[in-house]
Amino acid sequence: MNAYETVIILNPATDDAGMENEIKKISGLIAEQGGQTVNVERWGRRKLAYPLNRFHDGNYLCIQFNAPAGVPKALDRACRLNEIVIRHLIIKGHVVTAAPAPTATPAAATASPAAEK
Numbered sequence: 801m802n803a804y805e806t807v808i809i810l811n812p813a814t815d816d817a818g819m820e821n822e823i824k825k826i827s828g829l830i831a832e833q834g835g836q837t838v839n840v841e842r843w844g845r846r847k848l849a850y851p852l853n854r855f856h857d858g859n860y861l862c863i864q865f866n867a868p869a870g871v872p873k874a875l876d877r878a879c880r881l882n883e884i885v886i887r888h889l890i891i892k893g894h895v896v897t898a899a900p901a902p903t904a905t906p907a908a909a910t911a912s913p914a915a916e917k
Contacts, residue, residue, distance in 0.1 A: 801835065801866045806875065806890045809858035812845060814884055819859060822884060826863060829878055835867025838894070852886050864894050 810822060819842065827837045843860035852858070865871075872890045879888040 801868060802892060803838075803864070803866050803894045804872055804890060804892055805862065805864045805894050806888060808861045808863070808879065808888045809848075809852070809886045810861065811884045811886060812855055812857045812859060814859050818884065819861065822882075823861065823863070825882075826875065826878070827865075829875060830865050830867055830871060833867060833871040833874055835865050835871050837863060837865045839864040855886055858886050 806826075808822075808826075810819065814822070823840055827840075830837055839862075841862040843862060845857055845859050847857045848855065872892075876888070876890060879885045
């Protein structure tokens with residue numbers, strides 16, 4: 801199984817129930833093909849950098865999943881045929897979207913110079 805991440809831009813007229821329906825469809829497709837959904841992030845409605853199909857904003861979804869190699873092709877086909885999906889992108893591997901930077905503790909910072917002497 802490989803790790804994948806997909807970002808999907810949905811029609812801005814899609815409400816919360818429609819977004820949940822799309823998430824269930826995509827998760828169902830992934831599970832049907834032998835994969836599993838790891839994480840679903842709803843990024844909400846955002847303004848697009850340029851108009852896509854006459855839309856100026858869209859509802860963003862980010863879905864991370866583990867699946868066999870054939871699943872991205874099936875997911876790509878399903879997204880292309882879905883009229884609610886404005887644009888989508890599937891990449892191999894998970895991208896950490898919200899990880900805090902590690903910080904050194906003050907005790908470790910003061911102990912380091914003494915250890916070097």
